[in-house]
Amino acid sequence: MGTQLLFTDIRVAAELLVNQLRGYQVAERERKKLKRTLNDISSLIPVTILMLLPVSAIGHAAILAAIKRYIPFLIPSPYSSE
Structure with missing residues (x-):
């Protein structure tokens, strides 16, 4: 289940990153999600x-x-209990 959540987070983060590169404003919550996903990958x-x-x-x-x-x-956060 954690792996599925991680891949879902990666997909959403990629979409957010593409939107940010296109010049769209991302909200603070979305920025935190992007940062958390990048930390999870690393x-x-x-x-x-x-x-x-x-x-x-x-x-x-x-x-x-x-x-x-x-x-x-x-x-990584999808594998933790929090």
Whole structure:
């Protein structure tokens, strides 16, 4: 479900970015959504690399738990409980 939400956010952010490049004014709420989506994309890359490491399922769970505890901003917002 989180991946679907992320792709939906990316699609909406791309539309907002195109509108902004065409000269349309974007609202503050839309600007925040665009910024949040760009942060999600940039944080998804390191997490994906860590999850691609050849580690057991328990190792992946431990890595994800450590990321969630010590650097929670690396978890993209569609995958978090907030």
